[in-house]
Amino acid sequence: MAKPAPLPLQEQNPRKNTTPRAVEIIIFFLLLSLLVYRHLHLRDHGWAWVLAFCCESWFTFIWILTMNNKWNQIYIKTYPERLLQWKPAHELPPVDMFVTTADADLEPPIITVNTVLSLLAVDYPANKLACYVSDDGCSPLTFFALIEASKFAKIWVPFCKKHNIPVRAPFRYFNGEPLSSSKDSSLEFQQEWKKIKDEYELLCQKIEEATQRSEPWDFTGEFAAFSHVERRNHPTIIKVILENKEDLPNGLPHLVYISREKLPKHPHHFKAGAMNVLIRVSGVMTNAPFMLNVDCDMYANNPKIVLHAMCMLLGVKNEMDSGFVQYPQCFYDGLKDDPFGNQFVVLLKVSEI
Numbered sequence: 001m002a003k004p005a006p007l008p009l010q011e012q013n014p015r016k017n018t019t020p021r022a023v024e025i026i027i028f029f030l031l032l033s034l035l036v037y038r039h040l041h042l043r044d045h046g047w048a049w050v051l052a053f054c055c056e057s058w059f060t061f062i063w064i065l066t067m068n069n070k071w072n073q074i075y076i077k078t079y080p081e082r083l084l085q086w087k088p089a090h091e092l093p094p095v096d097m098f099v100t101t102a103d104a105d106l107e108p109p110i111i112t113v114n115t116v117l118s119l120l121a122v123d124y125p126a127n128k129l130a131c132y133v134s135d136d137g138c139s140p141l142t143f144f145a146l147i148e149a150s151k152f153a154k155i156w157v158p159f160c161k162k163h164n165i166p167v168r169a170p171f172r173y174f175n176g177e178p179l180s181s182s183k184d185s186s187l188e189f190q191q192e193w194k195k196i197k198d199e200y201e202l203l204c205q206k207i208e209e210a211t212q213r214s215e216p217w218d219f220t221g222e223f224a225a226f227s228h229v230e231r232r233n234h235p236t237i238i239k240v241i242l243e244n245k246e247d248l249p250n251g252l253p254h255l256v257y258i259s260r261e262k263l264p265k266h267p268h269h270f271k272a273g274a275m276n277v278l279i280r281v282s283g284v285m286t287n288a289p290f291m292l293n294v295d296c297d298m299y300a301n302n303p304k305i306v307l308h309a310m311c312m313l314l315g316v317k318n319e320m321d322s323g324f325v326q327y328p329q330c331f332y333d334g335l336k337d338d339p340f341g342n343q344f345v346v347l348l349k350v351s352e353i
């Protein structure tokens with residue numbers, strides 16, 4: 001008997017927004033009437049009306065663009081659990097994950113470490129993943145923090161996968177009560193939670209001590225490459241911190257540290273330059289067909305991000321139809337009610353993801 005056709009990986013559903021559309025159209029016509037009114041009476045009033053007319057025209061233009069954006073809303077639902085019916089785990093495509101950091105003072109290494117840990121622990125076969133960290137600060141401290149994080153990852157990643165931990169950046173996870181997606185409140189889980197939390201605090205302490213220490217770095221062994229380097233004048237440094245040599249799906253992904261070459265008179269093109277180097281280096285080392293990029297001050301707030309992205313990238317009729325998936329940014333620790341509007345609350349509400 002023929003195998004039944006696999007269920008779709010994604011569904012695109014139009015969202016009903018008749019009322020918001022009607023309200024927006026009414027506002028648009030009110031704006032148009034205002035413009036006509038202003039225009040008809042421009043001569044009777046001074047420059048103040050001309051200025052008002054210009055501002056209101058600009059606002060109307062922005063209003064048209066905004067309406068345009070929101071007119072045909074669709075909601076894409078992805079089904080990561082169906083992906084494994086499409087392809088067994090060993091056939092899933094590899095993914096290279098890129099993290100960029102630029103300054104160990106402005107972007108403290110513990111933040112980068114949390115980003116990296118959240119990526120190392122995503123729900124995806126570990127032998128299909130590689131995480132590359134680009135350090136434009138060429139900082140031995142960042143490198144040290146990543147080495148320590150790789151040791152912690154050996155207990156953190158199995159813990160997350162075993163208990164289906166919902167948030168895999170430890171600084172967010174340990175903010176709250178012991179929590180697992182499987183609602184496990186057994187004594188064994190509590191004890192393991194406490195042990196991992198203590199280990200995480202130890203990791204923070206080691207990084208903090210390394211940040212605060214007054215004596216110069218010991219540039220021997222792994223750190224020799226950092227001796228005599230200037231931030232904007234140094235050769236390339238590439239260090240493999242973790243390597244999944246046995247190709248184990250439940251092991252740890254590769255973790256590679258890269259500080260690209262910098263020359264004083266050579267433009268480095270900021271993040272774009274760093275991304276170019278990440279693509280070139282990963283092309284030689286793992287050359288995955290898919291790439292995931294996050295900044296060092298972000299973290300994967302959903303352990304299934306790669307699976308969800310694959311539903312979008314693989315679940316289309318013609319794979320050429322989809323090449324890029326952008327997750328909306330959600331901000332943490334913002335001010336209450338977002339007075340400066342920089343958390344994009346409205347945008348998130350509109351796209352409802």
Ligand SMILES: O=c1ccn([C@@H]2O[C@H](COP(=O)(O)OP(=O)(O)O[C@H]3O[C@H](CO)[C@@H](O)[C@H](O)[C@H]3O)[C@@H](O)[C@H]2O)c(=O)[nH]1
Binds near residue numbers: 270274
């Ligand atoms: O010379 C540089 C400068 C920056 N970065 C990295 O680039 C990223 C973004 O830089 P940042 O200055 O933090 O920009 P933001 O304004 O915080 O980020 C916004 O702008 C970025 C650049 O367009 C986008 O990548 C982000 O998604 C968006 O949130 C960070 O990871 C930096 O570490 C480098 O790697 N090298």
Ligand SMILES: [Mn+2]
Binds near residue numbers: 295297
């Ligand atoms: Mn940033």
